[in-house]
Amino acid sequence: MHRNSYSLAALAAAAVPGLVPVRTAPIATPAEDLDVAGVVGEDDRRVVVSSPASTAAGVRLEKDLRVADALTGSPLRGVIPPVLGFVKLPEGGRAVIAQAPAGHPLMLDELAGSTALARSLGAVIARIHTVPRYAAEAAGVESFTAPALRAQHSEQLQRALSTDHLPAAVAQRWEHLLADEELWDFTPQFVHGDMSEENLFCSGGRISAVQDWSAAKVADPASDLAWLISTLDPERFDELYAAYREELPTASHPRLVERAQALGEFAVLEWLLHGLDSGDEVIVSDARGMIEDLHRDLAQLAREEAERTYEGLQGQASD
Structure with missing residues (x-):
């Protein structure tokens, strides 16, 4: 009602x-x-x-x-x-x-323009990730192992590969990421699970409230960073991540940022599958547009790498 x-x-x-x-x-x-x-x-x-x-x-x-x-x-x-x-x-x-909550809902533009706010958010996310497992279990949240999470991503990729929506270069990149054993060798931690502008408030240049814990679970800590690495400029994300590491009592996974980048890309894959499952052509078209953007980025990176290789060979020849 x-x-x-x-x-x-x-x-x-x-x-x-x-x-x-x-x-x-x-x-x-x-x-x-x-x-x-x-x-x-x-x-x-x-x-x-x-x-x-x-x-x-x-x-x-x-x-x-x-x-x-x-x-x-x-x-x-x-x-x-x-x-x-x-x-x-x-x-x-x-x-x-x-x-x-004190303050007002967080806006990405505000976050992008404030070092203090970025560092505050980084510290808050670190405190979320250091919540003891027993506290999470007391709240009855779901708990996932690293292999199970990796298998979920692999299953989604296999589903998408059965369609004609993935360019070969994008599919190869995602397959390569999922085949990387070291990347997925991490310890699951308590995560918010739905970190976004709607669930964050700020006041006086700091995060003042975190709302909606209904998606919380013990899972991949990179999932709470994925949306930030894909939306903030590198300098601002580096400031946020520096505060995150400072707040942690132990060192973060050496490839946590790389995995957050991968999860940001896999979110597009999930969006595509959601559109296909629901028969929503608007969502499918939106997801395909984001996949094409990634495809262009990969093509540009490949060209730049080829140019660097060629220049290196030319330099060796001149020597």
């Missing part, structure tokens, strides 16, 4: 003692079956109300709550907005009222 922002405000008033709503604002979310609104009380308190509109949304919301609760005793507690109350819904499940 969907609820508008006024209904959500009423739920907030019922769950939070003394809260008298005076203003509401709907908040867009990637999940169509989750209704979310910001509510401001007459005492200027600000809360966020989340109400599932389907059983699946309720399951995701409950997992988010379990994981967030398990992290309240970790160094991440400062970026997890506290839950203030719940309201049972007539159709089943419950709505959640949490303190509104």
Whole structure:
């Protein structure tokens, strides 16, 4: 059952003692079956109300709550907005009222222009990846081995190879990456699983909140870095990654960045398969466009490598 922002405000008033709503604002979310609104009380308190509109949304919301609760005793507690109350819904499940995150949603342009913000995000991601395994298991998150994750990528590639959507050079690159034993010899760690602009807030040049832990799992730490390496310029990513390494208690995998780059490319593969599975030609066309961009990049790299090789041979001949 969907609820508008006024209904959500009423739920907030019922769950939070003394809260008298005076203003509401709907908040867009990637999940169509989750209704979310910001509510401001007459005492200027600000809360966020989340109400599932389907059983699946309720399951995701409950997992988010379990994981967030398990992290309240970790160094991440400062970026997890506290839950203030719940309201049972007539159709089943419950709505959640949490303190509104400080600051505003992260914008990539803002991140790209700020060394301090990039370093703050790098440190936060490192703290996520150092959450003890027992805390993750206490929250009931799924756990994957490195070979299982590699096998998932291989299975997706084999599916795509059975279509006519992959240029030979792209297919060969992905096959080469997956055949690299050392690249996939890593220790799985706790990850957020859906690191994106929608789930991050910032204030005063730092990350102030991390939301939506429903995709959290024990998996490849490179997955939380993949979207950043593919969107930030190299200098800004290097600053973020330097702060990430400084925050870690032990050294990161020597090829973590390389694997993050690979996962960024495999995300395009997943997008293509999603489009094919759902019969959505718009998604398929979008994915094919990104694959063609990668194909052109690989062709350019091949030309540059050939030129360097030729120049080297010419230099040897002149000697």
